[in-house]
Amino acid sequence: MLSQLRVLGIAIAALVVGWLLMLALVWIAAGTKDLSPVVASGTQQYLNALTIGAIYALIALGYTMVYGIIELINFAHGDVFMVGAFLSLFVMTSLGFSGAISNPFLLVGVLVLVFVVVMVVMGLLGVGIERFAYRRLRNAPRLAPLITAIGVSFILQNFIQVFTNSQVPSPQLISLSNRFDFLGASIAYLNVLIFVIAIVLMVGLQIFVTGTRLGRAMRSTAQDREAAQLMGVDINLTIAVTFFIGSALAGAAGIVYGLYFGNIQFNIGFFAGLKAFTAAVLGGIGNTVGAALGGFLIGFIEVGAVVVGLSRWSEALVFTVLILVLVFRPSGLLGQPLGERA
Amino acid sequence: MTEPQAVTSKEEPPERAPSDTMDRIVSWFSRHRSISVIVAMALFSVLLPLLVLLPPLSGFNRQGVWIDNFNGAGIFVLLALGLNVVVGFSGLLDLGYAAFFAIGAYFYALVASSFTGVHLPFWPMLILGAFVAALFGVALGAPTLRLRGDYLAIVTLGFGEIVPVFFTNSDALTNGTNGIAGIDRPSLPGITFGAANPLPFYVTIVVILTIVLIFLYRLEDSRLGRAWMAIREDELAAASSGVNTVTTKLLAFALGASTAGLAGVFSASRLVFVSPDQFLFTVSFTVLAMVVLGGMGNIWGVAAGAFIIFLIQSVFLRQLTNFLQPLGIPFISDIDFLKYQFLIYGIALVSMMLLRPEGLFPSGRRKRELHTEGEMEELTAPGEAAEPLA
Numbered sequence: 001m002l003s004q005l006r007v008l009g010i011a012i013a014a015l016v017v018g019w020l021l022m023l024a025l026v027w028i029a030a031g032t033k034d035l036s037p038v039v040a041s042g043t044q045q046y047l048n049a050l051t052i053g054a055i056y057a058l059i060a061l062g063y064t065m066v067y068g069i070i071e072l073i074n075f076a077h078g079d080v081f082m083v084g085a086f087l088s089l090f091v092m093t094s095l096g097f098s099g100a101i102s103n104p105f106l107l108v109g110v111l112v113l114v115f116v117v118v119m120v121v122m123g124l125l126g127v128g129i130e131r132f133a134y135r136r137l138r139n140a141p142r143l144a145p146l147i148t149a150i151g152v153s154f155i156l157q158n159f160i161q162v163f164t165n166s167q168v169p170s171p172q173l174i175s176l177s178n179r180f181d182f183l184g185a186s187i188a189y190l191n192v193l194i195f196v197i198a199i200v201l202m203v204g205l206q207i208f209v210t211g212t213r214l215g216r217a218m219r220s221t222a223q224d225r226e227a228a229q230l231m232g233v234d235i236n237l238t239i240a241v242t243f244f245i246g247s248a249l250a251g252a253a254g255i256v257y258g259l260y261f262g263n264i265q266f267n268i269g270f271f272a273g274l275k276a277f278t279a280a281v282l283g284g285i286g287n288t289v290g291a292a293l294g295g296f297l298i299g300f301i302e303v304g305a306v307v308v309g310l311s312r313w314s315e316a317l318v319f320t321v322l323i324l325v326l327v328f329r330p331s332g333l334l335g336q337p338l339g340e341r342a
Numbered sequence: 343m344t345e346p347q348a349v350t351s352k353e354e355p356p357e358r359a360p361s362d363t364m365d366r367i368v369s370w371f372s373r374h375r376s377i378s379v380i381v382a383m384a385l386f387s388v389l390l391p392l393l394v395l396l397p398p399l400s401g402f403n404r405q406g407v408w409i410d411n412f413n414g415a416g417i418f419v420l421l422a423l424g425l426n427v428v429v430g431f432s433g434l435l436d437l438g439y440a441a442f443f444a445i446g447a448y449f450y451a452l453v454a455s456s457f458t459g460v461h462l463p464f465w466p467m468l469i470l471g472a473f474v475a476a477l478f479g480v481a482l483g484a485p486t487l488r489l490r491g492d493y494l495a496i497v498t499l500g501f502g503e504i505v506p507v508f509f510t511n512s513d514a515l516t517n518g519t520n521g522i523a524g525i526d527r528p529s530l531p532g533i534t535f536g537a538a539n540p541l542p543f544y545v546t547i548v549v550i551l552t553i554v555l556i557f558l559y560r561l562e563d564s565r566l567g568r569a570w571m572a573i574r575e576d577e578l579a580a581a582s583s584g585v586n587t588v589t590t591k592l593l594a595f596a597l598g599a600s601t602a603g604l605a606g607v608f609s610a611s612r613l614v615f616v617s618p619d620q621f622l623f624t625v626s627f628t629v630l631a632m633v634v635l636g637g638m639g640n641i642w643g644v645a646a647g648a649f650i651i652f653l654i655q656s657v658f659l660r661q662l663t664n665f666l667q668p669l670g671i672p673f674i675s676d677i678d679f680l681k682y683q684f685l686i687y688g689i690a691l692v693s694m695m696l697l698r699p700e701g702l703f704p705s706g707r708r709k710r711e712l713h714t715e716g717e718m719e720e721l722t723a724p725g726e727a728a729e730p731l732a
Contacts, residue, residue, distance in 0.1 A: 073492050133692055140699065146435055146495060147634055148695045150627065154688025162681060270623075274503070277496060316507045319500030326493055327485040 007289075014293075018300060022046040022307070029308045040184035045303050047191045051260060053299020054198035058253035059276035060283070060291035061205065062126075062246025068222045068286035069242045070138065075149040076129055078273015079156035080247045084122045084254025085264045086160055089170045091117050100175035107173060118255050119248040126247025127240045135236070153269075160266040167265045170258035194256050201252055202292050205245065209288060214241055222286065271315065275302075278322040284332025293333065376556045383555065387548040402661050410540040413612060415652040416547035417605050421625075422632040422648035423554055423641065424601025429630065430639035431567065432594040433574030434487075435495040438502020439629055442599040444621035445478050446471040446606020448509060448516060451616045456524035457517060464528035468550075468607045475603025476596040483595035487588055502626050506618040521617025525610050535611075543612050550604060551645075558641050561597075570594055571639075624684075628655075631687045635694055637701025646703060655683055 023042035030038055059081050066074045091114050092098070101107040133152050137145040174193065179186045209215040217238045220228040229235050257272070258264050279298045283290025298318060305314040325332065371378040394408040403411070421443060428436045449471045453462045486497045509516045516522060527535040528546065535542045561567050569590045572580035581587050610616050629648070636647020694701065 071492075073495060133696070136696055140695075141433070142492060143429070143433055143435055143638075144695050144699055146492060147630075148692045150437075150630070151688040151691030151695070154627070154684040154691065156688075158682060158685035158688060162685070165681075274496075274499065278500075281493075281496070312511050313507070316504045316511075319504050322500050323486070323497055326489055326497055330489055330493065 018049075018296070019043070019046050022049065022300070022304065025304050025307050036184055043183050043185035044187065045307055047185075047187050047195075049300045049303035050296065051191045051194045051299070052302060053296035054195050055253045055257055055260070055295075056272070056276045056279045056298050057292040057295025058198055058201065058249045058256070059272060060279040060295045061202070061288055062250045063273075063277050064280040064283070064285050064288060064291035065218075065242050065246045067280070069218060069239055070134070071142075072134060072145050072149065073277065074134075074246075075146070075273070076133075076152035076156060077246065077250060078269035078271075078276065079153045080122055080126055080129075080269070081250040081254045081257070081272055081276075082264070082266065082269030083125065083156055083160065084118050084251030085170065085258045085268065086163075086254075087121055087251070088114055088118045088255040088258050089168065089264060092171045092173065097173060098171045099173075100178075101173050110173060114255055115252060118251045122251030122254070123244035123248035126243040126250075129247075130240060130243040135239075157266055157269065164266065167263045170262055170264045172259055172262045174259065190260060194260060197252070197256065201249060202288075205249070205288060208245070214238065218242055275315075275318050278318055278325075281322060281332055282325050284334040287332070287334045290332055290334035375559050379555045379559060380552060383548060383552040387544070391544070402657060406538075406540055409544050411653065411657055413540055413543045413547055414656060415649050416544075416551060417609050417612075418629065418632065418652045419551060419645050419648040420547070420554065420605040420608070421602055421629045422636065422644050423551075423558060424598045424605070425629050425633050426636075426638065426641065426644040427558070427561075427570075427601070428594050428598035429633050430637075430644060431562070431570040431574065432591060434591060434594065435492070436498045436595070436598065436626075437495050437630065438498035438500070438505070438623070438626055439598070439602060440621045440623065440625035441498075441502045441505035442475040442479060442602035443606045443609070443625065444505050444509065444616075444618075445599075446475045446603030447610040447616045447621070448522075448606075449474045449603070450607040450610040451522040451525050452515075454526040454611075455522055457522045461526055464526065464607075464611055468604060471607035472600040472603040475606065476600035479596045479599025480592060483592050487591045487595065499623070502623055506621050509621075510618040516618075519618065521615060521620075523615045525614045525616065527614060528611050537614075543608075547608060550608065554601060554604070555641065555645070562641065566590065566593060574639075627684075628687070631691055635690055635702055637703040640701065640703050643701055643703025647701065659683065 019042075022045055023038060026042035026045060027035075027038045030041075032038065059078065062077050062080070063074060066072060066077070092110070095110065095113075097110060101110060129152055133148040134145050137148060172190075174190045176188045176190055178189045180189065181187075209218060217228065217233045218241065220231065220233055221235055221238045225235060228238075253272075257268065275298050276295065279294035280291045281294070282297055283292070283294030285291075298321075301317060301321060302314045305311060305317050310317065371381075390412060391405060391409055394403070394405055402408075421439065424442075425436060425439050428434050428439075450464075450467055452458050453460050453467055453470075454464065455461075482498070482501055486494055489497075510519055512518070528542075529535065530542070533542050535546075569580065569585045572583065572585055573587055573590060577587055580590075609620075613620075628651075632648040632651050633644050635651060636645070637643035
């Protein structure tokens with residue numbers, strides 16, 4: 001209990017520090033002495049960073065869990081996210097919703113339904129991918145499953161591309177113009193909602209991993225597969241569950257992405273996946289808390305780049321961060337080479 | 343000492359006399375690898391332009407267009423051969439290989455075009471371009487090759503993304519999205535290299551390929567080549583046997599990059615135009631698919647794989663679409679096969695890894711290495727609740 005309180009304290013402190021940093025960035029970029037517009041726009045940008053970061057964090061969790069348990073960079077994971085975004089579009093439009101919903105009860109009902117359907121289907125997709133493309137290669141040379149992962153990524157992307165090559169609008173069930181004022185900034189409810197959803201999912205994952213029997217099986221498999229098997233852990237089931245959870249979280253990220261940006265395309269998974277992987281490495285691959293932290297950091301870096309006028313370079317900046325982390329601290333911010341991984 | 347013996351014992355010939363001559367020829371060629379490569383390349387490159395004059399192929403394109411396609415294929419064969427050193431010989435996954443291709447092409451565009459006003463000659467720049475690309479390979483590899491192999495994949499993927507972004511955004515240096523036009527063609531006294539005359543380019547790429555092939559065959563059996571394969575099969579064991587793994591991997595990386603640099607310079611002078619969108623990650627992934635499908639580690643397998651895949655994608659899929667569309671068969675005629683290119687690659691990559699990981703044209707050593715499933719099955723099977731969670 002005490003340690004959980006401490007984690008909460010650290011998280012809140014990190015949030016405040018991030019906010020102050022963003023204010024500082026905006027202040028430097030604006031170069032004015034007047035502070036109130038700086039606070040307003042800085043807070044707004046910070047919320048954007050948290051929203052984008054939440055999306056990356058949700059995707060990064062899947063990378064980090066899969067890497068933690070079978071040491072595979074699941075290149076198809078970014079595309080599972082993309083398929084999730086398209087499935088959410090499909091579910092929403094087939095329910096007959098193409099724009100904002102004003103009735104709050106209906107809205108909550110639709111959102112819950114979309115989340116359940118998309119997360120379950122994406123989870124099953126992840127399990128299927130593991131079953132058909134990775135399981136047989138679990139003991140093959142490392143190159144083999146990496147190449148099938150790339151193959152699966154091609155298949156998913158091209159599959160969606162066959163249906164639609166260009167950007168398609170995704171229904172924004174919650175209008176971005178629903179806003180409230182906070183410290184002079186006008187903040188969309190959607191931003192806050194996305195952040196809250198992401199946090200709820202992450203806390204849920206943490207409780208699952210640390211508190212349940214299956215979670216314990218996952219951690220033990222990550223530490224030493226053979227030993228876990230000798231202790232009676234069903235390795236295949238455990239790995240399947242890991243893929244299910246990781247892919248379901250990517251699906252959730254896909255829904256949120258569609259709601260927030262309002263446009264999706266077959267190739268969004270490539271870049272988002274790459275950045276989320278960077279986030280996972282930055283936080284320390286194999287570490288779920290690290291992945292969440294890394295996701296928010298990447299969101300912060302990206303929005304920060306926009307604030308200081310380097311928006312064209314934001315992608316290059318993220319990869320530079322990745323290379324620097326790998327060179328100077330390959331175990332990531334929170335990674336312990338032999339410590340607890342899940 | 344007993345090398346020729348090994349060759350004879352393979353095929354038990356019924357008759358004595360002809361087999362002796364055959365043996366002698368076979369063993370002579372296997373002892374003179376470089377000459378075999380030259381003979382094979384010469385035969386192949388002379389037959390190829392003649393082959394397309396024959397009915398089924400001549401219906402697709404004119405000979406000139408075919409030769410131009412072969413030039414394009416040659417570039418991809420060169421790329422695949424270079425990537426094979428990295429992926430096939432050394433077992434390092436490089437997902438940003440197009441970056442080195444881009445560096446070679448942009449290097450030549452900057453030193454020989456009307457955009458910069460500098461006009462340095464093609465032939466020395468071909469070598470220098472390879473060298474520049476190798477430098478970038480070393481610069482990227484030096485910090486990252488110390489890491490585990492799969493991190494390398496991600497770093498190279500990131501690098502492959504940064505390079506086109508850099509060329510897109512540095513307007514002053516590279517003319518941004520519009521790219522650099524007006525690049526010099528190669529020049530030789532008495533020969534005109536031109537869009538209307540693809541034959542000199544054809545001869546050039548054949549010569550480049552022949553030299554690279556000889557080089558690679560000799561390298562494969564050298565001390566360095568054996569060190570690469572030792573690292574690929576077991577890095578720890580290789581290191582314990584006194585192989586300097588970082589330097590060896592760095593050399594593989596540099597050599598792969600320099601081959602891509604060659605391809606880049608040649609490609610820039612052939613198209614007389616470079617732009618960032620020629621070097622997107624799709625190029626890296628296409629080349630990777632070529633290497634995997636051709637058979638990682640097998641030089642001629644990779645070359646054949648690249649050649650066939652390039653022709654399938656750039657000639658036959660287009661022809662298939664053009665052929666089926668006017669027939670008006672419902673459903674099938676509406677398919678644009680080019681759209682499915684990556685779907686096909688994806689399915690091919692997955693099924694290849696699952697069913698025949700050594701590729702279409704395997705190298706013997708690679709095959710033995712990849713077929714370890716039998717003994718491993720026992721490790722994974724016992725739990726056996728094989729039903730996926732549902």
